[in-house]
Amino acid sequence: MGRSISVAVPDVLPNGSMPAQVSNERLNRHFDIFSQDGKVYQSEFATGSDANEIFRDTREVRWFIGSGINGYGPVVERDHYLFQGPVSFYTKPGQWGASPGYEYADLGFNRPILPGCMFCHSGRTSVVEGANGEYGDPVFHEASIGCENCHGPGAAHIAAMSKPGMMPASTAIVNPSRLTPYMADNVCMACHQTGDVRVLKPGKSYADVRPGKPLDNVLSILLIPPTREHPPDADHVEHYYSMMLSKCYRASGGKLSCITCHDPHVQPTRAEAPAYFAKKCMTCHTNQSCKIPLEQRLKQTPANDCAGCHMPKRDIQVISHSSATNHRILARPDEPFPEETFKQTTASLPDLVDLDPAPEAKNAPLPKLTLLEAYGTLSTDHPEYTEAYLKLLSELEQSMPDSVLVQAGAGRRELQSRNYAAAEDHLRRAVKLGPPRATTYADLAEALNQQGRKQEALDALNQAYALDPFNPQIQKARVGRLIDLKQYREALAAIEHYVDVFPQDEFMRQMLARARQQPL
Template sequence: MLAVLTFTAFAQTGNRFQRATPSTTESNAVPAPTENAGYVGSKTCGECHSGIYREYMQTGMGRSISSMSSVSTALLEKLHVPAVYSNQRLDRHYDVIARDGKLYESEYALDGSGTEMFREEHQLEWIVGAGANGIGGIIRRGGYLFEAPLTFYTSTKTWEMSPGYESTDLGFSRPILTACLNCHSGRSNPISGSEGHYQNDVFSEMPIGCENCHGPGAAHIDAVTSGAMGKGRSVSIVNPARLTPDLANNICMKCHEIGDVRILKPFKEYKDIRPGEPLDNTLSIFMTPPTREAPPDKDHLQHYYAMTLSKCYRASGGRLACITCHDPHLEPAREQVPAFFNKRCMSCHTDQSCKLPTEARKQSSPPNNCIGCHMPKREVGFLAHSSLTNHRITTQADEPFPDSAFSQTTAALPDLVHLNPAPGKQDVAPPLLTLLQVYGELAAQKPEYVLSYNRILDQLQQREPNNALVQGALGRRCLQSGNLREAIGHLEQSLAIGKPQAAVYSDLSEALDKSGQREQGLAILQKAIQVDPFNPLLQRSLIFRLIALKQYANARAAMSRYSEIFPQDFFMRQKFAVAMEGTPTQ
């Protein structure tokens, strides 16, 4: 569903810690120097691999409705529209309707007499989700993509609040980040250096396709058509079955292992991920070390990590891989699932391996179901009407975690678990710039990581003083400590040597304002809004800065724009009215 990768709301520009900016590292991917980065699309693959292609297109990943789809007449018939929903906690009401072959969703509020106080309606241009639990909608506003407040839940056939919307009215303003579409679609086209902003042609391929797991296909087609196949030359395509287990698992981990923090390497983007090369070349995944007092308890997108904690994985010496049990090309029907996975289990075990009597196994529903006992589904507390399979294969429900679960750190990285180190680099510390971003994200919620963050930042100040990320982080730290002069210097240097970053502009604006340079601070804040126009924190700050500068007409105009973008924010309107009370109307 839409929240299979948790969507991040707008960045808090007041956070103490600087976020990541993309970077570059060497790549060992299959070369694909042709047009469109060597991608040809799944239909082209299907011209030669027709049998596999037809099978794959029936799977959850391959069917467009299960990953990413435009709204069609056939789809509308499956979505139970029109639909209405009310959230009493938020005092908000919602409609989902079909009109002229298009799908629309609206949010509105009523006053005591039943009169509408506001109504916001948007066309749902795309439907996204795995379908197993639910599917949600995506809207487009000025080139930016946003999540819709309601999700269609498969099990209940009802439209209800999307995950994360139950107690907070986010309206149609929760951005769809690049990381989300990277996993929910074949290939999306984000604007480099932005979040939630996409090219007019948002997708090169909507459904998750062949090249997501096998890499760009152009070089392979060239090798086949030129007769290079069978002459000792590389076929220039990735076959996960021929990779080491680590590299094969890396393909799945890109989307099925979220950890606690996922960090792009400096100057890298999601589009740089290539099957067959270590995922850590582009994307590093970390988690805080579990303890016996707080053992791992997440099923949501921790599939690889959970598997590594199973006795099966440990007994295999790490050879058990995702594709040992899963065939990405084939998805068995619900009634075929037990037999399908039983066969996988029996590739290592025997019928005598199960200690449960045969008659008892036959009494289960469905009968003789290995995964039903050893990989049970659990309800997902934060996803309504949803359950996920626990990938920690256990012999019994209360099986304790292995000792190894609590000793996964290394001497090089004693306070984090690096879930996807490149093969042979398990004991090598990640780059300092990566650690700065990891500790920065963690420190905002876990104070115990503040010291590590500051230690890494001090090292980078000496080693990489001309890095925009480092200067931005130094500027934020100085700003928080009240050293405004140094903060301004660092932040101006960050903007001079790096791409425009809304967070850096915002920090610089705050530093200038606090140092008495209020007009200059206002101008910089407006630049931040140009970079991130749908950020509510920046928009609110602009309004109150204008009031403080007694630019009342401009403040009213800014509030009018704010109300157009965030009509559901009554609280802000009230605060604005109080702040403007008694001010001149012109």
């Protein structure tokens, strides 16, 4: 964790990893990775049938995410916005390949890195709340994950301890080993448990997460209820949930926790790991617990490897060339999921599983705004949640009409139903309630445009653009409105800027070529 992010200098990468070139022939995209003057660069380009370059986009890599166990992911910066680089270095094969999310799409250098990502991959960042990948200056108050991520704020502790005779437990440095298993696991869950959707509680941000305090105060981690047809078989960042389903965890009455087996201050080498974790197993089990004779196990390589048999590593489907440990601690490979797996919903939450409820609130309903955001996020890929979202939205229009989330949601609903005047009313209320969001202004612009009010639509898009200047949909919509208003000189400048930021967009490159041939 202390190497979770690093300044991108050539020495971070293994010898011989640069210069390199990666190609995606299906997308006609090629990438050069090289160093120059002590800096690392990535360059994306495409070629025509004559082998000449159609475009080339070169960016400096500012940081690498990752300690190198699985690899190094590039981070580029533009005007205090952070974006993922298109190719990453993978340790296992010792080569560059498509970054996660880039395997089937060309996203260029324009995939924003959001606060939830940086919260887990860095110590402390200067997040601009509500923005789409924007950060302050400096971006990092602390780059790599540090002591305070697990032990709490040091400044508060020093201030409290400096008072004569004062040693309040609430401001002491947190020692996870002295917490209850639930509270200790909350420290780990903040980053090692994804679920299907993570939703911040109303008025909260990732900066409010505090070791020693229930994670449920800040963040809800929710899972679509597993079924026998679709069991929870993912390993990537599902460590806590997988452990909960293990026989070891259930037999311990919940006393088994992440730090039972893991010491964050100790990272055994690949050679040391089998014996290191076998010793952890032996705190509950004995050599006689295993049905394979000890003599036979000692002859295997590695010898007596409990984790190798019962917690095998499996490929991560969403990250190429990477693997993760299955934390379900299987007695045998074909061990079925426990019956509890399919009975985890509650009367107050019948269609989702809450993975981090505070013990005293296990059966309490989620805040309705949290649930609304969860339904809305899930409905994009799981349309079965659309009905629940719309029903709750209608309810909240009556009970919480002054919520920005409710008014923005109602505005988008009316926009999709082509009720443009009603959409405008809701969206203007959302803007007035604030804080302003680019998506709200963009929806308002569309509602105005559909009513024929082109200049007002452009004004709203300009507001959206100011809040999210690297959003391709917003930029293209601005081009359209400028053309509608016959502001051709401004439209040409907007297209030129768009192509500068998104040169991989072939349609807009062709539009720019045509626009430059027209008299202004």
